[in-house]
Amino acid sequence: MNQVHPILSSQFRDEEVQAAIENYLQARKRILTLGREVPERFGGNDNIIGRIGEFISLRFLESLGQRPEKVPGTSNPGYDLVEGACRTQVKAITQENQRGRSVRLTPGWTQFLLIELGEHYTPARIGLIRLEQHQQAIADGISRTATPMVSLSMLGPRGLIGRYGRVFTGPQIQV
Incomplete structure (x- = not known):
């Protein structure tokens, strides 16, 4: 039975979490940029x-x-x-x-x-x-x-x- 060492598994999950965070922050940045570019359609606060x-x-x-x-x-x-x-x-x-x-x-x-x-x-x-x-x-x-x-x-x-x-x-x- 192949088992992944817990530390290696944790490192992989950490990398996956980090990638998801980076993707979210990039999407959030794009939303805020669009809000500045077309405030009449998508502007507002940070919610x-x-x-x-x-x-x-x-x-x-x-x-x-x-x-x-x-x-x-x-x-x-x-x-x-x-x-x-x-x-x-x-x-x-x-x-x-x-x-x-x-x-x-x-x-x-x-x-x-x-x-x-x-x-x-x-x-x-x-x-x-x-x-x-x-x-x-x-x-x-x-x-x-x-x-x-x-x-x-x-x-x-x-x-x-x-x-x-x-x-x-x-x-x-x-x-």
């Missing part, structure tokens, strides 16, 4: 998943006939995208997030878009709800606050977006 979520949101909303633009700067006032009076707040949650929760919704939005990034970091579900629909959920006692904690449960059949908004899956997601 890479947030940037990816905003880019997916732009393309998704464009597929629905909307024409949103990114809000300039790195700190936005309760929304990330704007089109006339429509102000869209975007949140993306990956499968890495074991609790499936993010931060609270920040006031100032008129449309909220929640992206579940599934396997291979591709959109598994996208939820979309307008402020009026959320206000109706509050009036109906389904949502208790104007600033709920964002979670993937919102996309389920009994969740806020599942009941009052719209959840897109599979071929419905055009990005």
